[in-house]
Amino acid sequence: MSNTIGNKLKLTIFGQSHAPCVGAVIEGLPAGMAIDTDRVRAFMARRAPGGELSTARREADEIRIVAGLNEAGRTCGAPLCAVIENADARPGDYEALRDLPRPGHADYTAWVKFGGRNDVRGGGQFSGRLTAPLCFAGALCLQFLEEQGVHIAARIASVADVDDAPAGIPDEALLRYLSASPFPTLDAAAGEAMRRRIAAARDAGDSVGGVLEVFALGVPAGLGDPMFDGMENALAAAAFGIPGVRGVEFGEGFRAARMRGSEHNDAFRVSDGRVVTATDRHGGILGGITSGMPIVMRLALKPTPSIALEQDTVSLSGMENARLRVEGRHDPCIAPRAVPCAEAVMALVLADKILQGR
């Protein structure tokens, strides 16, 4: 079903932008986990709106765990359900939203699919607001993974035409650095240039896209299955659940298509009695199965479709051409706030695969 993902660890997300709540049901966490709520809150705060480059909507994102804990506040083996109130939901002119689909949004396709009964308020179930419960679930998985020695962090690899510096093979220090950074890039100057691109787009009533790169270290070799249930299949299926993702690649990704085999193959080497590869162009996955090397995934995010400029659209009631100006303030670039979403997706899939075992 559309809002459920995972196998041994299963996540179901519910809610719409202006429903009373958004939330998540998480089945399969090991019993006995003590949830570090400070870290959960800190992780979710990275996704929350705020700052000059993001939307003006304010949400406290107070999590209420309504099921799944025992009397000692530890996971008890039952599904964990967390509910987040939509405090700042506001009424509005819904009829206009129903009639004039916003370009680049799901308004039109949802209108077709649900026969005009979909929730149009703030994008309904297609809203970025639903990444709040995604990040909550991701925070729990990150905690579980840390106990397994797995660490995850993402960076903003590019915004518009500005690229961050190449990463090389990521290590723990890099991941700690990225996790602590409010706008995670390797090259501070590149980060500064990216911010300028975002500000310029905002000032022009426009938006820009970007690329995120997620790293996972300490993943044991042998996770994932051949063919349709490999790590890439599972990661991609989850990553396209983040609104705005248009492409997913692993290791060298699309760059691999321009390389020769002799350039792209990673040599196996023995190091400290373990098999490693000298380079990590394969991004930690061979044949759908982890190699023990760092996992590297990149996500392409489209420019925010909500822009202040007037656009061509149609009137669905009149079935005729129309013009539309999208009201309200919106993130001029999704990439910064999507960083924890990308980490959450990686965490969910790795936790699921670890719980499935080899």
Add this chain to the structure above:
Amino acid sequence: MSNTIGNKLKLTIFGQSHAPCVGAVIEGLPAGMAIDTDRVRAFMARRAPGGELSTARREADEIRIVAGLNEAGRTCGAPLCAVIENADARPGDYEALRDLPRPGHADYTAWVKFGGRNDVRGGGQFSGRLTAPLCFAGALCLQFLEEQGVHIAARIASVADVDDAPAGIPDEALLRYLSASPFPTLDAAAGEAMRRRIAAARDAGDSVGGVLEVFALGVPAGLGDPMFDGMENALAAAAFGIPGVRGVEFGEGFRAARMRGSEHNDAFRVSDGRVVTATDRHGGILGGITSGMPIVMRLALKPTPSIALEQDTVSLSGMENARLRVEGRHDPCIAPRAVPCAEAVMALVLADKILQGR
């Protein structure tokens, strides 16, 4: 499970490169279909080895349908099972294969996962040979889709550094042209240059990668579901089942990350009483749901990991560094033979979503 995909239309693939057979079980095809075996054969022939740019292995790919047809030879509602004998499987020095994992292959990761019990002959279950049953299933779905007015074709968008011409919004004529072409590109000169790159790599004992682009026309609006069960999620999860795929993107894909919202948004227009978009940068999918515009998916294929050049690897038995020269002849570029595989993946997912309904 790893070898099964789909929901209402479910495909299970079995076999290994040197097992007695490869094959497929397909559940969910409508009862009453008369299978056009000539077209199935023609479609599968495009994947089969042959030609100066591909491996020397010869497989007749004779399909035996052992279940799923009634006495009139039509689908009967029961799972359809097709078996393809591995005629040209040859014995070899399996111990060496077990000991020295080939760089870029799943040999090492499978060794970890299956504790050294995996079938190493010819890559076992990770072999490109398993795309034969994938294409068989795809051929049946293509026939079903044609009855629904849906057409699918793919082209080779790039090989190494050679790009085909831009496609614009694809139409029926383009798809017919591509389907009839043995090396489908829009620009014949680009196709010729690609072939030269492949030949040069082969002569150098090396290989090259490429990008495939798949188009689907006539897809009704409203297919696919929000969040984790959207068209992109399902297509990507299936596409990463093709050996060698390292990236999947839709519409503008990674290029979208470099665009502004005003450049990337597709304006809605009314045309002949229907809602269309003036451009198709969204690749026919918005919010995981089809818009009725052509679907556009691109797959990045890595260079064939089997190369004739000597490479660094390890001895798993001795846990020490070693050298390896991969014997035998191999496709110096996967892209040409992967064209029907990409079409098959698109066909499987679209047939499944159509059978699921809106």
Add this chain to the structure above:
Amino acid sequence: MSNTIGNKLKLTIFGQSHAPCVGAVIEGLPAGMAIDTDRVRAFMARRAPGGELSTARREADEIRIVAGLNEAGRTCGAPLCAVIENADARPGDYEALRDLPRPGHADYTAWVKFGGRNDVRGGGQFSGRLTAPLCFAGALCLQFLEEQGVHIAARIASVADVDDAPAGIPDEALLRYLSASPFPTLDAAAGEAMRRRIAAARDAGDSVGGVLEVFALGVPAGLGDPMFDGMENALAAAAFGIPGVRGVEFGEGFRAARMRGSEHNDAFRVSDGRVVTATDRHGGILGGITSGMPIVMRLALKPTPSIALEQDTVSLSGMENARLRVEGRHDPCIAPRAVPCAEAVMALVLADKILQGR
């Protein structure tokens, strides 16, 4: 996963007896449904505690729908989430509960499974309290089914040694009669005798079991699939989700095992231009597929394991024999309050199969 069921209509139940809430996420309801809250409440009230023959726990069962409705209060295609506060949860002596597993309950098996971390308060996730969200989901499905012309009702077929009268082929009038009855039996005298058995058991500090029989009328022929996805498979898999169910049978069920084929086969007849059967010993299902005749399912419910009599058990901490007296008041017979649960299970599975289509 354990708390999720269904395919096209998917239900996930969460909560524990003494967690802050119990609730349900329902994916796949058609968009545009206006929920008849009065009928939902009336249906759920049949399950709620109350009356002299049931537990003293008082729960208002106020439903809060936190997601899945549009601004007009209709289903919008997004997952519907309903939350029910556990108003009457009380603290207690949990250490004793952890140490002395109650005979006939899941205390011991949950202790093994969850390593002693399970929620023991009031039976935790194994509590009958979780049938509240099950009935909520069932009430929505019943409303959907009614719009499809499908009607469902259950009766108490037996309690202890008292059997209700045989039902014959059920009709609409019978179903209306049962739905309106607080203690649904065909034979009022039998119902009276059952109540006496329950009261006698209660007075003896003991409990009794019973059998429920669920009928569904107006189910179209052709639903369900062969072998592992037939109607019986799906209904049984759901029915065993009701705490205390020990057996499930269809049509003549176990009685069929004592019959001859000539007695058991139902003759096909043409009636009003439709194919019917003269009798309904097959309970509306042949080969896993509905025949269009009334569906008949019976569920065996064990006697409530919580009894006031002192029982033998073990101390898990000391790994030694012990004695236990279960405190509190409990339903001396599950059957009466399980009537809507049985109807809910039938409704969930039929709605799912109808949404899946033939």
Add this chain to the structure above:
Amino acid sequence: MSNTIGNKLKLTIFGQSHAPCVGAVIEGLPAGMAIDTDRVRAFMARRAPGGELSTARREADEIRIVAGLNEAGRTCGAPLCAVIENADARPGDYEALRDLPRPGHADYTAWVKFGGRNDVRGGGQFSGRLTAPLCFAGALCLQFLEEQGVHIAARIASVADVDDAPAGIPDEALLRYLSASPFPTLDAAAGEAMRRRIAAARDAGDSVGGVLEVFALGVPAGLGDPMFDGMENALAAAAFGIPGVRGVEFGEGFRAARMRGSEHNDAFRVSDGRVVTATDRHGGILGGITSGMPIVMRLALKPTPSIALEQDTVSLSGMENARLRVEGRHDPCIAPRAVPCAEAVMALVLADKILQGR
């Protein structure tokens, strides 16, 4: 999907009575298993037709494993596919079969479901013939389970009005005795009486039903999950895949509904430092989770619907009443040949749950 079952161990069955083949794909067996083909053959022979009380159809049931083994003949982690040729399939008058549905069979419901395109030859995909691949898969699981210390055997608990003696708590010796018996009952005289009932039914052109009881010993405590994924749910969902099953019960089953709690609860006791129950009325499952005590499941089998007596049916082409005499010889009682099927179902589910882990 209808022909697939299981989670970590997944079985897909294909074939029809008169298709070229029946067979199975089994995903998830551990890599490295050496298949004991003699025992597989012996197990399957118990299901095969033969003997004076069964059908005259002769099938050698030669298994060909076409995928899933490595060069040493051991499982390799890839899906295992086995194909069984339908040697004795015979052409016949299919038009009559399409027109006159046999009472008690799936002919009519399949005609509705598949629009008359289903395979009618010998019952098509509804044929008992498909229990051959079920038993093959079961035989592999039994071998896996034996390595885990789990043993399974079934007995014929009743035929028509003849009951076998009560079993008490089953032990290893009982299971060995049953496994070695061609007509497994505890009481030889009861077995003899059952055979007489079957012979009498056969001589009268009629058939009889029966009940099977399956035992599993050595199952670790803690397998299975709460609510919808408990052991009963999974076992029942699989058991109803055997043609002719009309009821499934565990432990005391329907008898529990007539008992008091004080009679039905099993006291916990410490024995040899382990927790056991003094009796096994719960049939080894509490709250969906195994207790470590023997699992006890009973299946009600209806009398074979194919009888020699003339019966009332309808002509689907003329939509009018008709008479039908079912030709050919058939098993007058399914129970004896269903014994290994019941064991196979138990083995499949237990192997799946063990592979899923606690």
